[in-house]
Structure formats: C-alpha cells, structure tokens
Amino acid sequence: MPEDLKDTSRLCLHTITTKPWTLEQCIDGCLRHDIPWITVWREHIEPYGAKEAGRLLRESGLKVASLCRGGFFVSASGRGREDARNENRRIIDEAAEIGAPLVVLVCGADPEVPLPEARQQIVDSIHHIEPHAKAAEVRLAIEPLHPMYADTRSAVVTMDQANNLLLALGSPWVGLAVDVYHVWWDHFLRAEIQRAHESLFAFHVCDWRVPTRDLLNDRTVMGDGCINVPQIRGWMEEFGYRGPIEVEIFSEELWAMDPERLLKRIKNGYLRST
Amino acid sequence: MPEDLKDTSRLCLHTITTKPWTLEQCIDGCLRHDIPWITVWREHIEPYGAKEAGRLLRESGLKVASLCRGGFFVSASGRGREDARNENRRIIDEAAEIGAPLVVLVCGADPEVPLPEARQQIVDSIHHIEPHAKAAEVRLAIEPLHPMYADTRSAVVTMDQANNLLLALGSPWVGLAVDVYHVWWDHFLRAEIQRAHESLFAFHVCDWRVPTRDLLNDRTVMGDGCINVPQIRGWMEEFGYRGPIEVEIFSEELWAMDPERLLKRIKNGYLRST
Numbered sequence: 001m002p003e004d005l006k007d008t009s010r011l012c013l014h015t016i017t018t019k020p021w022t023l024e025q026c027i028d029g030c031l032r033h034d035i036p037w038i039t040v041w042r043e044h045i046e047p048y049g050a051k052e053a054g055r056l057l058r059e060s061g062l063k064v065a066s067l068c069r070g071g072f073f074v075s076a077s078g079r080g081r082e083d084a085r086n087e088n089r090r091i092i093d094e095a096a097e098i099g100a101p102l103v104v105l106v107c108g109a110d111p112e113v114p115l116p117e118a119r120q121q122i123v124d125s126i127h128h129i130e131p132h133a134k135a136a137e138v139r140l141a142i143e144p145l146h147p148m149y150a151d152t153r154s155a156v157v158t159m160d161q162a163n164n165l166l167l168a169l170g171s172p173w174v175g176l177a178v179d180v181y182h183v184w185w186d187h188f189l190r191a192e193i194q195r196a197h198e199s200l201f202a203f204h205v206c207d208w209r210v211p212t213r214d215l216l217n218d219r220t221v222m223g224d225g226c227i228n229v230p231q232i233r234g235w236m237e238e239f240g241y242r243g244p245i246e247v248e249i250f251s252e253e254l255w256a257m258d259p260e261r262l263l264k265r266i267k268n269g270y271l272r273s274t
Numbered sequence: 275m276p277e278d279l280k281d282t283s284r285l286c287l288h289t290i291t292t293k294p295w296t297l298e299q300c301i302d303g304c305l306r307h308d309i310p311w312i313t314v315w316r317e318h319i320e321p322y323g324a325k326e327a328g329r330l331l332r333e334s335g336l337k338v339a340s341l342c343r344g345g346f347f348v349s350a351s352g353r354g355r356e357d358a359r360n361e362n363r364r365i366i367d368e369a370a371e372i373g374a375p376l377v378v379l380v381c382g383a384d385p386e387v388p389l390p391e392a393r394q395q396i397v398d399s400i401h402h403i404e405p406h407a408k409a410a411e412v413r414l415a416i417e418p419l420h421p422m423y424a425d426t427r428s429a430v431v432t433m434d435q436a437n438n439l440l441l442a443l444g445s446p447w448v449g450l451a452v453d454v455y456h457v458w459w460d461h462f463l464r465a466e467i468q469r470a471h472e473s474l475f476a477f478h479v480c481d482w483r484v485p486t487r488d489l490l491n492d493r494t495v496m497g498d499g500c501i502n503v504p505q506i507r508g509w510m511e512e513f514g515y516r517g518p519i520e521v522e523i524f525s526e527e528l529w530a531m532d533p534e535r536l537l538k539r540i541k542n543g544y545l546r547s548t
Contacts, residue, residue: 111484111499111500114502115459115461116461146421146422147420147421147422147459147460148420148421148422148486148489150458150459151482151484151485151486151499151500152484152485157459158461161461184424185389185421185424185431186421187389187390187432187435208425210385210425210426211425211426212422212425212489213489214489215422215486215487215488215489225385225425226385226425228388
C-alpha cells in the first residue's frame with residue numbers, strides 16, 4: 001500500500017455521507033477528524049448560496065475535491081435537454097465559485113428514451129457544455145452507474161461505455177469518476193481502469209451491503225460489505241490515480257447514526273479496508 | 275411478428291407468478307386462460323411430491339417448459355459445493371419425474387468468494403452434474419442474473435459470461451435462459467443472443483417497474499415498465515428461438531392481486547407488449 005494511504009492525507013468526505021449535518025458541521029467534522037478533502041453536494045450549498053459556501057470552504061483550509069452533481073442530460077424532449085445543459089452550465093459556475101475543480105456527472109436516463117439514443121444525447125450535451133467547463137477551468141467526470149439505475153438515472157452503466165464516451169468527446173476536460181459501488185461486479189474493470197488511466201479524475205468508495213435492502217440508500221462503510229475495495233483501489237493506483245479517496249455513502253441506516261460516530265467508523269474503514 | 279405470437283400458443287406461466295395459488299390452481303388457471311405451457315417452481319411441487327405433481331401435470335395436458343430452479347453452486351467450503359451438486363442431481367431427477375425437459379440454473383454467489391473464482395466453481399459443478407442431466411435427458415439452462423444479484427445469487431451477471439461458460443462446458447445439454455429483466459441494459463445483448471443461438475434454451479419475460487422499490491420482488495407485467503420486450507423477443511426469434519415465452523414475475527404488489535385478474539393482465543401484456 002502506498003505510504004499516503006496509511007494515514008488520512010488522501011481521505012475525502014462527501015457531504016451526503018453525513019447528510020444530517022449542515023455544510024458548516026461537515027467542515028468542522030472533517031477538521032476534527034483529520035480529513036483534508038471534501039466533496040460538496042449541492043443540497044449542502046443551497047442554504048448558504050455558492051458565494052458564502054465558497055468563503056466557508058476557503059477559510060476552512062479544506063481541499064475541495066468536487067461538486068456533486070451535474071448531469072441528467074437525457075430527455076425525450078428537446079426543451080428538456082436544453083434545460084439540462086443550461087442547468088449544467090450553472091452547476092459549473094457554482095463549482096468555480098466554491099473552488100471545486102471538478103463536477104461529477106450522473107448522466108441521466110429516461111424510461112421513454114432507448115439506452116443507445118440516451119447515450120448519444122449524453123455525448124451531445126457534454127460536447128455542448130465542455131467549452132463552458134474549459135472556460136471556468138472546471139473538469140467534468142462521467143460516473144458510470146450500476147445497471148440497476150438504467151431506468152431513470154444513467155444510460156451509462158459500464159466503464160466500457162464511459163470510456164467510449166470519453167473517446168467520442170476527446171477533451172482533456174472530461175474524464176471518469178470511478179465508484180466501487182457501481183462497477184465492482186464488472187469482469188473487465190481492471191482493463192477499463194487501465195484504459196482510462198489519464199482520465200481517472202475521481203475515485204469514490206463505500207461498500208455493497210449484504211443483503212442490500214434498498215436500491216438507493218443502503219450502502220455501507222468499506223470493509224462491511226462484499227466489495228474488494230483494496231483490490232480496486234490498487235488498480236486505480238497502478239494506473240496512475242493519485243487523487244483523493246472519496247467516501248460517498250447513501251444509507252438511511254447510517255444517516256440515522258450520530259455523524260460523529262459515523263466519521264470514526266469511516267476512518268477505521270478507510271485505514272483498514274481501503 | 276411471427277403468427278404464433280398473435281395468440282397464446284407459446285405463452286407459458288411460471289407458477290411463481292401466481293405464487294398464492296397451489297399447483298392445481300395454477301394448472302386450472304392455465305387451462306381456463308388458454309395458456310398451454312407451464313414452468314413449475316419447486317415450492318409448488320413440494321406439497322404434492324414430484325410423483326403426484328407429475329401425475330397432475332400429465333393429466334392436465336399442459337406442456338412443461340422447465341423446473342425452477344437449480345444452481346447455487348458457489349460456496350467457500352468444499353462441503354458446501356459438494357452438497358450443492360448432490361442437491362442439483364436430485365433436482366434433475368425431480369424434473370424428469372414431473373416431465374420437465376429443462377432445469378433453470380441460478381448459478382450462485384457467495385460474498386466470501388471472489389467473482390472470478392465463483393465462476394470457476396460454477397463451471398466445475400455444472401461439469402460434474404452434466405452426465406446426470408444427460409442420463410436423465412434433462413437439459414440445463416444457465417440464467418445470467420442482473421448485476422445487482424452478484425453478492426449472493428449469481429456470479430454470472432452478463433450474457434457474455436454465460437456464453438463463455440457454455441464454451442468452457444461444451445455440452446449440448448447446457449444452454450442459456452435469457453430473462454429480459456436481467457439483461458435488458460446490456461449494450462451487447464443482441465450480439466450475445468446471436469452468439470448463443472443454438473443454446474437459447476429458455477426465454478423469460480416480465481418488465482422493469484419505474485421506480486423499482488425492491489431489489490427482489492417488484493417486477494411488473496410486460497408493457498408496464500421500461501424494457502423494450504418486443505425488441506428483445508424479436509432478437510430471440512431472429513436467432514432461432516421458437517420455444518415458449520415464459521412469464522416469470524416476482525412482485526409483492528401483483529401477488530396481492532386476485533391471480534385470476536393477474537392472468538388476464540398477463541395475457542393482455544403478452545399479446546400487446548411482447
């Protein structure tokens with residue numbers, strides 16, 4: 001294991017992981033627990049506004065990994081697609097304002113739109129917003145989601161598809177966010193991480209709870225599920241990823257815990273099982 | 275659409291779809307609704323015993339498509355794997371006794387066993403039971419499951435993997451069961467159906483409910499979800515499948531309905547959206 005994974009210097013908290021907390025509480029929690037990185041969800045910015053959120057983040061000294069989340073480009077209507085592009089331009093501006101160098105994209109899906117067509121819409125829309133991202137110096141990370149979200153959340157459900165989108169887009173401003181939860185089952189995972197190498201913009205960790213009782217909000221802490229997180233993390237390192245290790249956990253069960261205790265459990269899971 | 279899909283001559287009911295009914299009620303329901311095929315779940319045989327269930331089925335004149343289900347070959351312990359093989363030999367005997375020419379295999383997974391190793395265990399175990407299946411003249415169908423079941427139900431989560439298992443096994447007694455619910459998201463689906471062609475032993479239909487509220491028991495009737503069932507059915511036909519179209523729906527919501535009304539809805543979904 002690389003030296004910098006034996007301490008918390010690369011550990012990053014997604015504010016959604018400590019959902020009950022405000023942005024200020026998330027920031028304080030990171031500082032108390034030696035977590036130097038933070039990824040901010042829009043719902044945590046909203047009560048403050050981007051300007052004030054940016055001020056709080058800069059004053060904290062925390063490093064902002066990314067803003068979650070943009071995307072949702074797919075729509076049966078042209079108006080819907082145009083609205084989504086405009087919304088993503090605003091999200092890019094928001095990222096710049098809070099000092100986030102990256103926006104994570106959940107690319108979208110619509111039960112009315114066949115998946116291949118949806119993927120073409122995604123390429124087209126990212127192509128449209130890419131100049132805006134470049135001008136703002138904010139990178140975009142396509143996050144392939146688990147196939148169980150192919151109905152309404154993402155037509156991009158494999159690393160293979162995500163890597164192909166990158167080829168189609170051909171921009172240094174667009175890369176991948178690899179989340180172990182979505183891709184752990186894929187038998188070409190290591191090869192696709194290798195293929196992505198310079199485009200590996202973000203790495204999200206959590207674990208797959210056994211049994212999983214809910215499609216959306218039943219993830220768990222690294223080491224408490226069936227994903228071999230250290231193996232996948234090792235592949236990310238092997239092919240050049242040196243960025244933050246971002247803990248993004250949606251879980252009704254863990255959100256009901258005291259977030260302070262949850263952060264201790266996360267640090268433990270990070271140091272032992274990531 | 276082929277002529278034989280404009281009536282119910284290829285329609286098959288999985289007894290699990292009308293779970294509240296006994297085997298006798300399922301048989302009567304099929305006869306009342308002009309459903310000539312039936313796939314029998316073991317839990318529907320159990321109260322009767324295989325011999326009596328076989329007698330009821332033969333007397334009904336219904337055609338038995340398959341017995342559901344065998345498999346669950348994966349285990350961290352050698353004893354567990356041996357027990358599973360013996361159990362599958364008994365299941366093959368049960369299939370022969372009720373007149374089912376096919377056993378559907380849900381191949382198994384164990385959170386303690388890495389997926390590639392699990393797939394090797396699956397090949398090994400099917401290789402061991404294949405002579406028993408051949409002697410009983412009962413075919414075996416590997417059913418790739420959706421990746422959301424990779425933790426405890428199936429290490430085989432793509433058509434690609436299932437086709438590769440067939441290559442490894444090289445037996446005319448082993449083929450595939452294609453279930454739209456598990457594979458609809460796969461962008462290589464048509465190619466993998468083409469690749470399987472002579473090994474297309476079974477075809478299961480239902481639909482993906484939007485939203486899906488439960489990982490196991492929230493499927494719906496063809497036409498009521500986001501899967502393009504006619505497209506996939508068309509690919510099955512294109513590459514030579516002429517067998518029954520099997521309606522297999524796990525749904526707490528639909529199990530709570532009057533099964534008589536459900537059968538009407540299924541016939542409607544079959545004729546309009548399959």
